Amino acid sequence: MPYTHIEQYDEETTSALRDHYQQLIGLLGEDPDRDGLLKTPERMARSMQYLTQGYHMDAHAILNAAKFTESYSEMVIVKDIELYSLCEHHLLPFFGKAHVAYIPNGYITGLSKLARVVDVYARRLQVQERMTHQILDAIQETLQPLGVAVVIEAQHLCMMMRGVQKQNSVTTTSAFCGQFEDERTRSEFIRLIGANLTRR
Numbered sequence: 001m002p003y004t005h006i007e008q009y010d011e012e013t014t015s016a017l018r019d020h021y022q023q024l025i026g027l028l029g030e031d032p033d034r035d036g037l038l039k040t041p042e043r044m045a046r047s048m049q050y051l052t053q054g055y056h057m058d059a060h061a062i063l064n065a066a067k068f069t070e071s072y073s074e075m076v077i078v079k080d081i082e083l084y085s086l087c088e089h090h091l092l093p094f095f096g097k098a099h100v101a102y103i104p105n106g107y108i109t110g111l112s113k114l115a116r117v118v119d120v121y122a123r124r125l126q127v128q129e130r131m132t133h134q135i136l137d138a139i140q141e142t143l144q145p146l147g148v149a150v151v152i153e154a155q156h157l158c159m160m161m162r163g164v165q166k167q168n169s170v171t172t173t174s175a176f177c178g179q180f181e182d183e184r185t186r187s188e189f190i191r192l193i194g195a196n197l198t199r200r
């Protein structure tokens with residue numbers, strides 16, 4: 001299973017999506033045959049496959065691809081990992097930052113792999129809460145560290161450009177396991193990413 005970014009689009013899927021998007025444009029009251037829109041269904045078909053490519057990626061394979069034996073056992077934090085996802089209710093984007101930490105227990109992983117795991121789950125139809133747990137579970141299951149922490153701060157366009165129309169609300173979700181369930185360890189993690197939690 002490929003775990004890097006999409007290189008080829010499945011032509012059958014692209015073609016089916018293109019037909020649906022052409023119909024959708026018509027249903028919205030536009031003329032899908034006018035010049036500016038002629039290639040739009042094809043672009044949308046590829047764009048949506050790009051934005052949902054996480055279904056074809058394997059977080060465990062990504063983490064295992066750079067799993068190294070190492071005795072370091074302090075907290076490792078990668079913060080400010082930007083993410084773009086699609087809410088499963090409206091298929092509108094939500095976007096923000098993930099902060100990921102773990103405490104190694106004999107194994108470390110490549111730092112970029114933690115950011116890739118965020119993308120694996122962000123590039124799907126999601127709710128922020130589930131994504132937060134999926135990232136945690138993949139790291140826990142693969143590296144079996146002493147603890148994992150994931151915090152995601154995101155803004156949801158479905159709450160901004162429609163619906164309740166709140167432009168400045170930020171949703172924060174978190175998941176902790178192992179040593180991060182201990183108050184002191186958790187506080188240290190929150191302190192270390194804290195600058196971002198208050199910087200808006």
Ligand SMILES: Nc1nc2c(ncn2[C@@H]2O[C@H](COP(=O)(O)OP(=O)(O)OP(=O)(O)O)[C@@H](O)[C@H]2O)c(=O)[nH]1
Nearest residue numbers: 087088089094126127128129156158159162163164
């Ligand atoms: N828990 C959670 N809710 C989300 C997420 N993304 C979007 N939502 C919410 O999903 C809910 C869907 O509610 P519905 O009442 O079925 O849909 P709606 O009529 O479009 O709701 P409004 O957005 O309030 O107009 C809304 O409250 C959204 O804000 C997410 O990641 N997590």
Ligand SMILES: [Zn+2]
Nearest residue numbers: 087089090158
């Ligand atoms: Zn939504």
